[in-house]
Amino acid sequence: MHGPVQPGWLLVALCAATGAYCLLRMRSTVEEQRRAAGGEALMGFGMALMAVPAAALAPPRWAWTGYAAVFGAAALRALWEARTRPHHLHHLVGAAAMVYMAATMAASPGPHGHGAHEGHGGSGTPLVTGVLLLYFTGYVLWAGARLLPVPALAGAGAPARAGGAGWGDRPEVARACRLSMGIAMVAMLLTL
Template sequence: MHGPAVSGWLLMALCAVTGAYCLSRSRTGTGEERRTARAEALMGFGMAAMAVPAAVVAPPAWGWAGYAVLFGAAALRALWFARHSGHHLHHLVGSSAMVYMAVVMARSGGAAHGGHASHTMAVAGGVPLLTGLLLAYYAAYVLRSGARLIPVAVTADAAGGPAAGPLATGWGARPELALACRLTMGIAMFAMLLAL
């Protein structure tokens, strides 16, 4: 997760901005939408904190355990709310991936690739099996989310005008921005897992 300093800072900034937008979304919408936005804000800020280059700001020894506990609790919360919404299953995978990365980093003492040496199950290229599965999940998630952002033709009503419907107002009520944030965090998670 802690590769070159410039890419680490860019990843940190991207995740922090995404987390801030998700936090702003948590003030509008239904209870479920606010709950989802809060979970996504936690993920964005947590990813930002984990992406800070270790050469510049080394996390304390207990920091990785703190991440594991925090995201372990987030995973349990996502599991609880998954009974209401399937999107919380994605939050469960994301929180579990953060726990996994924190454990690997704690074992390696914070070195980016040292943790892989202790894994016993690896796929052909030396990548641990769980890392490979998470990379495959996030690659598929990013492709699916990106495809959902592709604009579709506007339908017309019977009179030939554009379809009437409620217009989203405010930054928090823009579904395409929420989807773009999810896409951004999926790409960031893929990059963090790749650098693990």
């Protein structure tokens, strides 16, 4: 993506750490969590690769086509899963956003898809980028609000974890990972 080098490396670290945690979540005993964690790991590592600053690594144009193909397949899988599990629609939007960014970078003038974006004609943000920015900004605000602590009801104690669920099965950490990927997506779309 286009942008300063230091924030780019921070974005790479954030996305890679999120992808690594999602890989750990794939060991969960809950099948739905394992299934979601696999897609989120792919998204985290894919975002980390796409966020590598152009000054450090300028992938060849065919690499962007490869990204588009991988995330196109992920979008089809998310579409299939969304038939019975509507919460997979967010995965569909995320994968479609990755396809869009990869296709934009492949079509971008300049060396290896990392040149300045001149295809917009100076008219501002393209419609698709704007819609994706609105969606992911809304998602970040919504996901962040879900992480806020909820006051305990009078007389109600903290829910006991049966058998002491492992740290990989903690839903609040999974939500924090989704929030960090949403923030990273906003950052990547802003630099597109």
